[in-house]
Amino acid sequence: MKVTKMILVLFAVTTIFMVGCTAKKQTVTEESLGLRTTDLYSEGSDTIGDKTDYIKQAAGQSQMIQRSFENAPPMIPHSVDGMLPITIDNNSCVGCHTPDVAKSLNATPVPKSHFTDFRPDTSLSNSGKIEKEGKSVDNTSDFKTIVKVEQQLVGGRYNCSACHTPQSVSSLPVENMFEADFRTKNSNNRSNLIDNINEGVDTIK
Ligand code: HEC
Ligand code: HEC
DSSP states (O other): OHHHHHHHHHHHHHHHHHHHHHSOOOOOOGGGOSSOOSOTTOOOGGGSOOOOOBOOOOTTTSOOOOOSSTTOOOOBOSOOTTTOSOOSSOOHHHHHHSHHHHHHHTOOOOOGGGGEEOSBSOEEOTTSOEEETTEEOSOOTTSOBOOEEOSSOOGGGSOGGGTOOBOBOOOOSSOOOOOOOOSSTTTTTOOOHHHHTTTTOOOOO
């Protein structure tokens, strides 16, 4: 009895598989691949994307942009004309965002996290090699990071535009449907990373 049942099931599965194989395959033409609606082989004027259109309002006149998610680096809501690129001799961002002056200019002060070094306790030799306690090391990922509060901006935070970017107003081919969950009332316009950076982390002493 059992064997007959098995044979029947096997037969049914094989039949379904064979029917599946002979069913007509759905194809997509090369011309219609991707988000563009024009032929892949021609670059017509209607293929060009939206023009980049950066916010033109000067600092002090723009409207802040809501954070994308809790503790996301805030977007730059004002024009950065003449401020980029940031160089070793010229970083106008700090001129307005340094905590001492920011409040009087109505700019958000650079947060405490940017004055805190989270990197492993290593140093750089004269020949450019990473060293730990005098020994050359290739990989620092196994070392415990240190949390060192500095009096000045930490080097890794100097190049503001590596993380904070000006925004362009354009229409998106695919809309972003992401909605962030903000856990506290004002975390959509302020950050508190320095207070909760170790949340959920089992800190090794
Ligand atoms: C002349 C002063 C000034 C300079 C220079 C300046 N900012 Fe600003 N920034 C402001 C002010 C004021 C605001 C508040 C919004 C506004 O009024 O435009 C602001 C807002 C911001 C914000 C949004 C903060 C938030 O809490 O959402 C970021 C990020 C920012 N600036 C980054 C930068 C970066 C990066 C540079 C350098 C490329 C820079 N700013 C240069 C004055 C300045
Ligand atoms: C390595 C990435 C990185 C760099 C570089 C960086 N930031 Fe940030 N910034 C962040 C992130 C992430 C946050 C939000 C979490 C936090 O507070 O650290 C933030 C937050 C801020 C805020 C909002 C503070 C608040 O209280 O809401 C300001 C203003 C800011 N940064 C300005 C700057 C300026 C000016 C520079 C350059 C001197 C800079 N940042 C460099 C990643 C960066």
